[in-house]
Amino acid sequence: MPKAYVFTRFGGPETEALVDVDRPRPGPGQILVAVRAAGVNPVDWKLRTGFRRPGQSAEPVFPETLGSEASGIVEETGEGVTGFAAGDEVFGNTAAGAFAQYALLPAGLAAHKPAAVSFADAATLPVAAATAYDGLRQLDLDPGATVLVTGAGGGVGAAAAQIARAFGLRVVGVASEGKKDFVRSLGAVHVPSGPGWAERARAAAPDGVDAVYDLVGGEVLTEAAGLLADRARLVTAGAPPQAAAALGGARVARALTAAVLDAVAELVARKDLDPHVTRTFPLERAGEALRLVEDGHARGKVVIEVEA
Template identity: 45%
Template sequence: MTKAIAFPHYGDADVLRPVDVELPAPGPGQVLVAVRAVGVNPLDHKVRSGALDGFFPVTFPAVPGYELSGVVEAVGDGVHGFEPGDEVFGAVMGGAYAEHALVAAEQLALKPAALSWEQAAAIPVAAETAARALDALDVRAGQTLLVHGAAGGVGTLLLQFARARGITVIGTASEANHDHLRELGAIPVTYGEGLADRVRAAAPAGVDRVLDAAGQGGVLPLSVDLTGGADRVLTIADMAGAQEHGVRFSGGADGGELYHASGYAAALALHEAGTLRLPLHGVFPLAEAAEAQRASEHGHLRGKIVLTVRPAAPARRG
């Protein structure tokens, strides 16, 4: 058994509560990780609320959480490159709000000693999404990319990946986050009325591609107009808007391909070069998961929200 935070039914953040859950031994290709930190993402509260019922089915009581960092406790058959005691980070298909979690080995990476637990837990989802979005947009060196919601967890990493590729990035954000975007090498613009004119002033030669990471109303038709074609716009946050305006939506595993390995590699290369920036909007203990999700729902984040987990006794499996 292991301690976790779960929701017994759909609802607001108040439905989250502590539970004990049974944890089997790692199966073939799996790694049992003693969790140290967990990344909090918009997907967490969207699944908990029932907004994605049918897209992300859950079994109650459901343990949220799609990324973590921690220490390998045991490995299943066929796992190579990881052994008990290794410090790791990676993505998981739910279940990370816990003291222990089972993770597919292919979605794990070794954590550098100089990378904190909290920063490592902020990498997996954002890195995979950023690598996938840049590939889907086919944006190249010398081109200009507009990112809506550039100061959040995905945007923060994507700006750094894009800069490393020689891509010019214009990022929308509130005025309070403009210095943050400049530090990441982006040209900041304020969202809201008059956005198109501000983008054109920042990019006189035009915008080649647009990524919507915010899901705010009105930005998709504006983006199509700025780029000259719906095929040059991608959203990771507005499925309904994508259908309405004929732009592409990416929610993961596009074409059956995941970008964990390439995303992790890009983030670790920046870390090794000493240029990786992983700002944390807020850090909460696991017991305050409800408060962390409320902060995530509020939006206007600078970087990621992370939960921390105190070292636990080895998992008991019954």
């Protein structure tokens, strides 16, 4: 039977297990994919603890497979699906977990993987890179503008810095001192995080910043808002919508379309965007991959690779 890495109830790592599951069957509008790689994101462990995405009301059916994004090869298509056929190399958001040998993808949230993009790189794009892309499109800045990215050393932050550079923007990236070289390698001006970071940001951008893309939330979001003359140029993926609205900004509005997936994959193919996959783990070590992200020690992206 196919394998999947699941959690059996809400809680900590003790709820996780590698188990045998039935091979999924694609429903209407879905494609069944033989997974080759799955990206690991903070939202994965948060969902295990009981966190629900905005608008998500359905209760989970345990065991629930972990993982939100995958790449692989189409095995079967469901009723009404067009544009995909068995044998196609694809990537996208999953309907019911990605840490598995087989995953279901909604056809509307899947895209064809360019030949120049590896399965590992493609598997990191639907969550982090697409979120970064959506936020920058929402800011709608002209080339030459300066955007400040908080949490620039993380998965979304690293993607946001690179995509912003590809859009012709100047980037100021806030991250720990230990990530200075990494942030600079993204084409950003590094500002050390921690107490006093806002003043350091003002010194790094004496002409001011035109927009803020926040990935941290809390007090960092509040301080970042104080750097802006126009609070409408504040977006966050690190805080709830109400926290952003209270400061005059907004939560990143996710497009969740195949067009965005195509756009970020093209940036990778053109080498304008490097997903920075720094660690890979086989499916049987999915727990180690998740711990690396959950403990906050990951630099770049962590990927689970699944053998054919």
